[in-house]
Amino acid sequence: MRGDRLITVREVSKSFSNQRVLNKTSLTCQKGEILGLLGPNGAGKTTLIRVLNGVILPDSGEISINGYDPVIDGHEIRKVTGIVTESAGLYHQMNAVENLAFFADIYGVKNKSRIYDLLRQFGLDDHKSKPIGTYSTGMKKRLALAKALLHEPSILYLDEPTNGLDPDGISMVLSYLKEYNYQNGTTVLICSHVLHQLENVCSSFAFLDNGHIIDSGSLLQLQEKYSTHIKLNIHTNMKIENGNVSGFPCEQLENNHIRVTVNHKDEISPLLKNILLEHWIHSVAIEEQDLESIYFMIRSRNNE
Numbered sequence: 001m002r003g004d005r006l007i008t009v010r011e012v013s014k015s016f017s018n019q020r021v022l023n024k025t026s027l028t029c030q031k032g033e034i035l036g037l038l039g040p041n042g043a044g045k046t047t048l049i050r051v052l053n054g055v056i057l058p059d060s061g062e063i064s065i066n067g068y069d070p071v072i073d074g075h076e077i078r079k080v081t082g083i084v085t086e087s088a089g090l091y092h093q094m095n096a097v098e099n100l101a102f103f104a105d106i107y108g109v110k111n112k113s114r115i116y117d118l119l120r121q122f123g124l125d126d127h128k129s130k131p132i133g134t135y136s137t138g139m140k141k142r143l144a145l146a147k148a149l150l151h152e153p154s155i156l157y158l159d160e161p162t163n164g165l166d167p168d169g170i171s172m173v174l175s176y177l178k179e180y181n182y183q184n185g186t187t188v189l190i191c192s193h194v195l196h197q198l199e200n201v202c203s204s205f206a207f208l209d210n211g212h213i214i215d216s217g218s219l220l221q222l223q224e225k226y227s228t229h230i231k232l233n234i235h236t237n238m239k240i241e242n243g244n245v246s247g248f249p250c251e252q253l254e255n256n257h258i259r260v261t262v263n264h265k266d267e268i269s270p271l272l273k274n275i276l277l278e279h280w281i282h283s284v285a286i287e288e289q290d291l292e293s294i295y296f297m298i299r300s301r302n303n304e
């Protein structure tokens with residue numbers, strides 16, 4: 001069932017030597033969610049994933065992964081998680097089939113045809129007999145994803161999963177993940193710097209800065225919170241002359257479109273009524289703020 005809380009992180013801190021990397025980080029992730037973990041280089045994203053997977057231990061705080069604590073139950077947790085990080089953990093002298101067969105044994109995957117299904121799904125069928133050492137960065141990344149999915153994990157941690165992939169590879173991997181999540185209800189935590197890639201993939205986002213979650217929510221929630229104005233794209237025969245309509249800033253676009261900026265939703269209906277007094281309107285669309293502009297707003301507000 002989707003919608004139950006699967007991952008809970010409460011005030012987790014972690015330091016390396018004197019450097020505090022996670023600083024009372026708190027985060028929740030629902031079952032079946034694709035959560036985008038965003039933040040600048042060094043924010044602590046990879047460290048958080050490693051702590052969640054029980055690979056490194058936190059100094060303080062509490063974590064629950066479906067009721068398990070990674071400090072005590074790391075082994076149990078890793079049985080149901082798949083992880084893709086920068087170091088893919090593949091054996092370069094072995095070919096793709098041998099690599100996946102090796103990890104299938106470790107995970108106790110009985111159905112060996114899954115190896116060939118995954119190789120096909122990630123476009124590696126023609127390269128399955130070549131040693132990984134001869135693979136391109138993108139091919140290694142796709143194989144790392146196949147490896148992470150071998151045991152059909154219920155949680156996937158993906159650290160920059162599209163790094164090194166060409167546009168076709170990016171599209172393949174992201175649509176595969178979305179479909180996989182839809183079909184299996186797998187919870188996915190995904191870190192990436194390429195925000196526009198995540199926009200249509202993640203159901204919610206958490207922003208990490210200096211080891212602290214500074215905001216989180218769905219794109220819609222964040223848009224509502226951070227939008228200072230609403231841009232309307234209106235298909236109308238009205239022509240703009242003095243840069244405003246009914247007192248709102250406005251610009252003329254091509255093909256009978258205008259863009260009007262209002263401050264609040266309540267102002268939309270009166271504005272449209274006013275235009276309709278003398279002109280036709282064929283469509284109205286709200287131009288949404290993209291994830292990237294919201295990301296910068298959140299960060300600049302946090303640094304004020």
Ligand SMILES: Nc1ncnc2c1ncn2[C@@H]1O[C@H](COP(=O)(O)OP(=O)(O)OP(=O)(O)O)[C@@H](O)[C@H]1O
Pocket residue numbers: 016017021039040041042043044045046047048
């Ligand atoms: N094992 C370690 N020993 C010492 N310092 C570490 C270790 N792992 C991470 N760090 C430090 O912790 C900080 C956060 O690193 P982390 O990899 O978690 O950031 P990130 O948000 O994933 O960054 P990026 O976007 O660059 O991948 C960095 O300054 C890094 O040097």
